[in-house]
Amino acid sequence: MVGSTLAVDAEELHMLECPDEALQVQGRRSRLGFRIGAALLGLTALVLTMPFPGTAHGSLLGGMLDVSRMRELEVEMAKAGLPLPLEQKSHISPEAGNVLCVVDVAQSIGRIMGVGNSIKSVTVNCDFKSIVKVQRRPITQDERQRCAVTIFGVMVNTALGMGAISSSVSTCAGSVNVPANCAANVNAFIGNVLVLAGTAMAADLSCPLDPLPDRIEERQIELQEARDDLQREINKFLIRNNQPVTNVLPPDPAIPKDEVFHSISRCVAHLDLAVTFVMKSGVIIADSTLDCSEEELIDEDDKRVCAINIIGLMGTLSLATRFFALASNSCVQIVGQTTHRAGCAADTAGINAGVYASVAPAMNLQASCIEASLGRKRRVSPWTTGKKGPMHTERGERCACVFRAALVQKSSHASYLARVQAVMFLRDRANEFPVVSTSQDELRACHVNARAENLAKSALENHHVEEHVICEVLRLCCIPLSTTRRKLMPAGKKSVQKVVLGLYSRAGRVEITSFTKTCPWTTKLLTAFVQQKHPGFFFTSIQVNCNNKCAPHTDRNHSTSFIFGLGDYKGGELFVADPNGADRLLLSKAVSGYPKGAEVPGDYVNIKSKWLEFDGRNLHTVKPFKGVRFSLVYYTCPEYAQASPKVRMACCESGFKYPLLQQLVRDPGSRESAASAASAVPVPKAKTERQRRRPQNDAICRGSADPADSMKKTVKKTYALLKAKTGPPRKRGRPRKEAPRCQNSLADPADSMKKTVKKTYALLKVNSNQKGGGGTANFRKAMAALRSAVKKLPEELHLHILTLLDASEDKENFEAKTSGTWRRFLPPILELLGVTDPELEQAKKDANPRDLSMEPVKKAQRKARKRLAASGAEQSESDEGTSKKRRRCNDEL
Ligand SMILES: O=C(O)CCC(=O)C(=O)O
Numbered sequence: 001m002v003g004s005t006l007a008v009d010a011e012e013l014h015m016l017e018c019p020d021e022a023l024q025v026q027g028r029r030s031r032l033g034f035r036i037g038a039a040l041l042g043l044t045a046l047v048l049t050m051p052f053p054g055t056a057h058g059s060l061l062g063g064m065l066d067v068s069r070m071r072e073l074e075v076e077m078a079k080a081g082l083p084l085p086l087e088q089k090s091h092i093s094p095e096a097g098n099v100l101c102v103v104d105v106a107q108s109i110g111r112i113m114g115v116g117n118s119i120k121s122v123t124v125n126c127d128f129k130s131i132v133k134v135q136r137r138p139i140t141q142d143e144r145q146r147c148a149v150t151i152f153g154v155m156v157n158t159a160l161g162m163g164a165i166s167s168s169v170s171t172c173a174g175s176v177n178v179p180a181n182c183a184a185n186v187n188a189f190i191g192n193v194l195v196l197a198g199t200a201m202a203a204d205l206s207c208p209l210d211p212l213p214d215r216i217e218e219r220q221i222e223l224q225e226a227r228d229d230l231q232r233e234i235n236k237f238l239i240r241n242n243q244p245v246t247n248v249l250p251p252d253p254a255i256p257k258d259e260v261f262h263s264i265s266r267c268v269a270h271l272d273l274a275v276t277f278v279m280k281s282g283v284i285i286a287d288s289t290l291d292c293s294e295e296e297l298i299d300e301d302d303k304r305v306c307a308i309n310i311i312g313l314m315g316t317l318s319l320a321t322r323f324f325a326l327a328s329n330s331c332v333q334i335v336g337q338t339t340h341r342a343g344c345a346a347d348t349a350g351i352n353a354g355v356y357a358s359v360a361p362a363m364n365l366q367a368s369c370i371e372a373s374l375g376r377k378r379r380v381s382p383w384t385t386g387k388k389g390p391m392h393t394e395r396g397e398r399c400a401c402v403f404r405a406a407l408v409q410k411s412s413h414a415s416y417l418a419r420v421q422a423v424m425f426l427r428d429r430a431n432e433f434p435v436v437s438t439s440q441d442e443l444r445a446c447h448v449n450a451r452a453e454n455l456a457k458s459a460l461e462n463h464h465v466e467e468h469v470i471c472e473v474l475r476l477c478c479i480p481l482s483t484t485r486r487k488l489m490p491a492g493k494k495s496v497q498k499v500v501l502g503l504y505s506r507a508g509r510v511e512i513t514s515f516t517k518t519c520p521w522t523t524k525l526l527t528a529f530v531q532q533k534h535p536g537f538f539f540t541s542i543q544v545n546c547n548n549k550c551a552p553h554t555d556r557n558h559s560t561s562f563i564f565g566l567g568d569y570k571g572g573e574l575f576v577a578d579p580n581g582a583d584r585l586l587l588s589k590a591v592s593g594y595p596k597g598a599e600v601p602g603d604y605v606n607i608k609s610k611w612l613e614f615d616g617r618n619l620h621t622v623k624p625f626k627g628v629r630f631s632l633v634y635y636t637c638p639e640y641a642q643a644s645p646k647v648r649m650a651c652c653e654s655g656f657k658y659p660l661l662q663q664l665v666r667d668p669g670s671r672e673s674a675a676s677a678a679s680a681v682p683v684p685k686a687k688t689e690r691q692r693r694r695p696q697n698d699a700i701c702r703g704s705a706d707p708a709d710s711m712k713k714t715v716k717k718t719y720a721l722l723k724a725k726t727g728p729p730r731k732r733g734r735p736r737k738e739a740p741r742c743q744n745s746l747a748d749p750a751d752s753m754k755k756t757v758k759k760t761y762a763l764l765k766v767n768s769n770q771k772g773g774g775g776t777a778n779f780r781k782a783m784a785a786l787r788s789a790v791k792k793l794p795e796e797l798h799l800h801i802l803t804l805l806d807a808s809e810d811k812e813n814f815e816a817k818t819s820g821t822w823r824r825f826l827p828p829i830l831e832l833l834g835v836t837d838p839e840l841e842q843a844k845k846d847a848n849p850r851d852l853s854m855e856p857v858k859k860a861q862r863k864a865r866k867r868l869a870a871s872g873a874e875q876s877e878s879d880e881g882t883s884k885k886r887r888r889c890n891d892e893l
């Protein structure tokens with residue numbers, strides 16, 4: 001009897017010793033409901049993440065997404081070389097990016113530990129042989145399921161670990177690594193789909209049939225009572241048989257050491273992941289205050305990025321819950337305790353997490369992986385100045401800044417951090433904001449900067465180089481605010497929207513503006529616009545003005561310009577001084593040599609939708625207007641001749657028509673001399689038709705030709721052209737009608753250049769250290785001959801070459817007995833004179849056989865540029881009567 005009692009009780013005892021199993025067996029559910037639930041969740045995830053669903057898919061996300069359009073846009077943008085609006089690329093601050101780096105690294109560690117822990121669990125849970133041997137029964141369905149769950153655990157931790165490592169490649173570098181970003185999204189997607197499947201299965205095991213807490217407690221009490229009853233029965237039995245009653249029930253078994261370590265490892269990994277998911281949630285919440293603000297949600301991509309944030313946030317919060325719950329289990333297991341409620345909570349949270357955390361990266365897969373498939377390696381723009389989001393160019397950054405400003409003003413939900421960030425940004429870059437008006441339309445135009453480029457590109461491809469397209473492109477463009485030349489601005493204004501495309505000169509450097517590089521298609525469209533109307537016109541730069549009511553001024557252009565007015569505006573005629581003009585401009589202050597109160601004759605010309613050729617060196621101004629007025633001024637930068645071949649080529653590639661070398665000969669200008677202006681004699685009007693040179697050969701910039709070839713050909717042909725030229729060069733500032741008088745005062749430039757090349761070669765051949773002596777005398781003779789040839793060259797060349805020659809004779813550089821000292825200065829001169837590349841290469845070899853340092857030459861070049869710039873600045877100053885620092889309207893960035 002006792003035996004049978006004991007036999008029965010032993011089973012009960014087993015249940016008491018293994019409460020996990022007891023609860024599980026007690027808590028078994030009908031699995032059907034659970035499976036249907038898990039299947040439905042999986043299905044939802046799948047539908048939400050299908051790669052190319054139609055519009056129906058959009059409606060599943062509450063009309064937030066039109067994925068097919070989104071993809072179209074992304075492909076277009078990717079092909080155009082434009083950045084795709086990637087999630088996880090923009091953060092509210094660089095610090096937020098740093099937090100994500102810490103999060104990614106910590107998650108990588110947690111996941112690697114997770115892989116180890118899961119493998120260890122697999123060795124236990126899937127060791128069916130041992131189970132059969134110890135339990136002496138076949139494997140149950142639950143045991144098979146538990147084994148599958150732990151295998152899922154290995155897969156999940158591997159995929160998500162790889163995702164975290166890939167993500168950290170970007171987050172810790174502070175910029176987007178395109179392939180790593182793609183890999184991070186792919187791994188996050190796969191890993192979280194596995195989380196969904198794994199936790200649905202695990203919840204089936206861990207969650208009791210009747211999950212009401214009191215029911216479970218009730219059962220625990222029942223079990224305890226059974227245990228006590230059993231103890232009493234045993235005691236009675238022992239007493240009846242005169243046995244001592246102590247230590248009858250075996251003590252709690254000692255926890256095996258490796259179990260303790262395993263629990264510690266799981267506890268650490270779970271806590272690590274729980275904490276990092278909380279950190280990540282914080283960053284996503286902060287980022288969402290920007291990404292999901294009303295002003296940011298312009299198009300489908302913005303909505304997608306916001307949706308990714310929100311869905312991702314739900315995912316990270318669920319994951320944080322899951323890992324806290326798992327930790328509460330694994331950490332107490334260190335001391336041999338366990339809590340099934342936590343296991344169930346963890347697995348249920350895991351189901352949520354699996355859905356959200358797989359949908360979020362799936363929504364980012366296309367954006368991140370299209371670029372990677374196009375072979376892009378890395379986005380270099382670092383996260384240094386806060387949000388970059390869909391726009392990460394410098395210009396985009398400025399736009400983002402305006403948005404942030406608007407956000408700070410408007411949104412009471414903006415976080416404190418965003419406000420501080422924006423205020424700091426505003427303070428630092430107050431003058432660089434690209435949009436004058438804060439109207440929604442303009443902000444929108446600013447935001448969708450990439451659209452301007454897309455539109456410009458498609459207009460060019462479809463041959464729609466038309467005014468209305470250009471106007472739209474300009475509206476979409478983010479034209480920066482410029483604070484230079486304040487005197488030209490209307491009263492009370494400290495900045496106007498204007499930007500230069502193409503060549504510009506600043507501090508002696510002649511380069512392409514950054515705006516040209518950021519807006520290549522817009523630039524090409526604008527250059528094509530003038531070329532289709534005025535094909536022979538040479539120009540190196542375009543001044544784009546938006547609502548710029550220029551006060552009376554003169555520009556320091558090389559020759560005449562073309563101007564075109566666009567937009568929806570009234571008034572805004574351009575006044576151009578002309579001695580024969582019918583109108584009068586009363587000057588309220590002295591300008592360009594005209595005294596205050598002077599009545600300058602000229603004409604008011606309506607340039608709206610019209611081309612006007614005018615000479616910016618004559619006084620001009622813009623009449624007040626209402627509405628949005630854009631003006632495009634096509635002109636030639638006066639320092640164009642100093643641009644390097646590379647810069648020239650870049651100009652050509654953008655569609656500018658670089659002036660030929662013969663234009664080094666100053667185009668007959670029409671600027672009034674300071675003296676005549678001072679005496680308020682009206683400036684003689686430029687004879688624009690005749691002034692403009694239309695050479696027969698324009699090989700440099702003839703669009704389709706390879707610019708490198710064109711350049712070389714042009715150098716050769718230039719000599720021929722120069723010879724064929726009828727008019728001689730003139731000095732800057734003389735009216736054209738005086739040109740004939742100058743005819744004999746300057747030599748023909750083609751001859752002068754040829755002669756100078758010859759004399760330079762002659763000097764190059766001199767041996768200043770020749771045997772028998774006389775070398776230095778030969779040097780002096782050849783140098784004198786070269787100097788006299790140089791005198792006949794156009795002004796800028798003359799100045800530049802003389803500076804180099806002076807440096808070559810400087811006692812610091814000249815060493816008659818060392819070959820290569822003074823010769824080093826000659827190849828740059830030949831380069832200025834336009835010799836061919838092979839000739840130049842040969843000259844470089846001959847000039848510096850000992851490979852002496854070129855630093856003195858570079859120094860001289862810098863000096864020459866400075867001198868040129870200074871001479872230009874003087875000109876500008878006299879033009880405008882303004883400070884030396886000021887540059888002309890057309891010449892600023
Ligand atoms: O917008 C205009 O009509 C004139 C612009 C101008 O003079 C300039 O940009 O220098």
Ligand SMILES: [Fe+2]
Nearest residue numbers: 554555616889
């Ligand atoms: Fe101007």
